Amino acid sequence: MTSYRHKVMQQVIDMNPAEPEFHQAVREVLDSLKPVIEKHEKEYRSSQLLERLVEPERSVSFRVPWTDDRGRVHIQRGFRVQFNSALGPYKGGLRFHPTVNRSCMNFLAFEQTFKNALTGLSMGGGKGGSNFDPHGKSDREVMAFCQSFMTELYKYIGPNEDVPAGDIGVGGREIGYLYGQYKRLTNQFEGTLTGKGLGWGGSLVRTEATGYGVCYLAQEMLKTHGMGLSGMKVVISGSGNVAIYAAQKAIQLGATVVAMSDSNGYIYDPSGIDVDMIKQIKEVERARLAVYPKRVPGSTYMDGRKSFEVPCDIAFPCAIQNELEINDAIDLVQNGCKAVVEGANMPTTREATDYLLKEGILFLPGKASNAGGVAVSGLEMSQNSMRIKHSFEHVDNQLQGIMSGIWTQISDAVDEYDLGSNYVDGANIAAFRRVVKAMREQGYV
Ligand code: NDP
Numbered sequence: 423m424t425s426y427r428h429k430v431m432q433q434v435i436d437m438n439p440a441e442p443e444f445h446q447a448v449r450e451v452l453d454s455l456k457p458v459i460e461k462h463e464k465e466y467r468s469s470q471l472l473e474r475l476v477e478p479e480r481s482v483s484f485r486v487p488w489t490d491d492r493g494r495v496h497i498q499r500g501f502r503v504q505f506n507s508a509l510g511p512y513k514g515g516l517r518f519h520p521t522v523n524r525s526c527m528n529f530l531a532f533e534q535t536f537k538n539a540l541t542g543l544s545m546g547g548g549k550g551g552s553n554f555d556p557h558g559k560s561d562r563e564v565m566a567f568c569q570s571f572m573t574e575l576y577k578y579i580g581p582n583e584d585v586p587a588g589d590i591g592v593g594g595r596e597i598g599y600l601y602g603q604y605k606r607l608t609n610q611f612e613g614t615l616t617g618k619g620l621g622w623g624g625s626l627v628r629t630e631a632t633g634y635g636v637c638y639l640a641q642e643m644l645k646t647h648g649m650g651l652s653g654m655k656v657v658i659s660g661s662g663n664v665a666i667y668a669a670q671k672a673i674q675l676g677a678t679v680v681a682m683s684d685s686n687g688y689i690y691d692p693s694g695i696d697v698d699m700i701k702q703i704k705e706v707e708r709a710r711l712a713v714y715p716k717r718v719p720g721s722t723y724m725d726g727r728k729s730f731e732v733p734c735d736i737a738f739p740c741a742i743q744n745e746l747e748i749n750d751a752i753d754l755v756q757n758g759c760k761a762v763v764e765g766a767n768m769p770t771t772r773e774a775t776d777y778l779l780k781e782g783i784l785f786l787p788g789k790a791s792n793a794g795g796v797a798v799s800g801l802e803m804s805q806n807s808m809r810i811k812h813s814f815e816h817v818d819n820q821l822q823g824i825m826s827g828i829w830t831q832i833s834d835a836v837d838e839y840d841l842g843s844n845y846v847d848g849a850n851i852a853a854f855r856r857v858v859k860a861m862r863e864q865g866y867v
């Protein structure tokens with residue numbers, strides 16, 4: 423007889439053909455859940471629990487027309503996937519990137535449900551975005567796109583309904599334009615987006631939260647294995663929001679960050695990358711990383727290559743899904759890497775993940791290690807509801823507490839199911855337990 427897991431997996435494939443990223447994310451979770459599902463198979467089958475878990479509660483897609491600076495009209499596709507609200511209002515970012523499609527949205531919204539569960543806060547899982555590419559666009563073009571996107575999206579979101587935030591291609595500038603249009607359409611000043619400006623409802627530490635959280639969880643794992651970030655050589659991929667603040671915190675904790683990248687290539691700086699210079703190039707000038715060596719002597723730029731080829735103790739993939747492939751994993755192992763901590767969502771292919779685990783590399787999956795971002799979004803939502811503003815130290819302490827709580831949940835799950843150091847399975851099981859308890863208590867919905 424086909425196992426229940428395989429039956430559900432096949433159903434996901436049949437109902438969502440040509441969605442490889444979504445299949446990959448679901449398959450990983452179902453594989454991790456094997457011992458839990460086997461224990462409760464009869465009950466899960468009779469309540470169609472897994473079938474409900476893999477089917478988004480609601481999913482919208484819509485046309486987004488906008489006009490560029492030369493008056494040409496463009497049409498993009500917008501999405502919002504409201505995957506699971508068992509634990510709270512849908513919560514998750516918006517991604518503006520040319521690769522955005524239904525598969526990408528479904529995988530991210532599915533992952534978000536489990537990530538948000540791990541934070542311990544009251545947030546369901548959702549994700550949205552568009553295949554709009556902000557690179558090289560003027561501020562006016564980005565504003566025009568954001569206003570058009572929100573003119574449709576606002577119908578589906580609200581402070582107790584669905585609270586979007588940033589992701590790839592959506593940072594403070596985009597959240598500002600999106601919020602302005604939301605306010606104009608609804609006449610409400612409320613916490614319907616997170617990652618807002620600090621002067622109008624944003625939370626301190628939200629900008630830094632994902633990258634800082636990556637380092638906080640890395641520290642917890644390393645401590646368990648008698649290590650720490652201090653003195654470690656770190657390689658990062660990406661040079662966006664997550665990468666920058668992971669680098670900043672790793673350096674504060676005593677590590678040396680020797681490489682960072684963007685989609686064109688990577689920079690290598692053996693004496694340690696100057697994060698303020700990266701911030702200037704990427705956040706202020708919105709320029710390419712290739713200019714870095716022109717400004718920082720002793721560094722080099724490698725065009726068309728990936729930073730994972732640089733020898734390191736720890737790698738933080740912080741760019742995009744499936745960027746760390748099997749050949750990169752082989753490079754990392756050969757070069758003596760001890761740990762891979764995912765800052766991005768599913769940046770490691772399944773083949774590479776399995777290889778790293780087999781080789782005994784400590785590995786933290788993104789849904790645990792990058793949960794700090796959405797966690798502080800959750801704290802932004804509570805500050806908005808209470809109309810108060812916490813200090814940087816207060817929020818940072820809460821973030822550290824949440825990341826350490828995630829470590830405890832993962833550790834408890836690997837102990838209970840005798841999983842050794844398989845923190846992928848540990849995180850999936852811990853998250854699943856929280857979501858499923860709420861789903862069972864809320865009936866067949
Ligand atoms: P940003 O848009 O700020 O930065 C993305 C970075 O990734 C850029 O440096 C970009 O380079 C690089 N990149 C994109 N595509 C590729 C590629 N194919 N190969 C190599 N590099 C690439 O996004 P974020 O930092 O916010 O997000 C990064 C990852 O972290 C995503 O997976 C996101 O889902 C995840 N994440 C983000 C959170 C947040 O709070 N922002 C929270 C949790 C997870 P280029 O400029 O050349 O495109």
Ligand code: 2IT
Pocket residue numbers: 513514515516534537585586587588589590616767792793795796797799
């Ligand atoms: O992937 C993610 O967790 C995010 N992009 C952040 C989501 C959020 O709501 O802050």
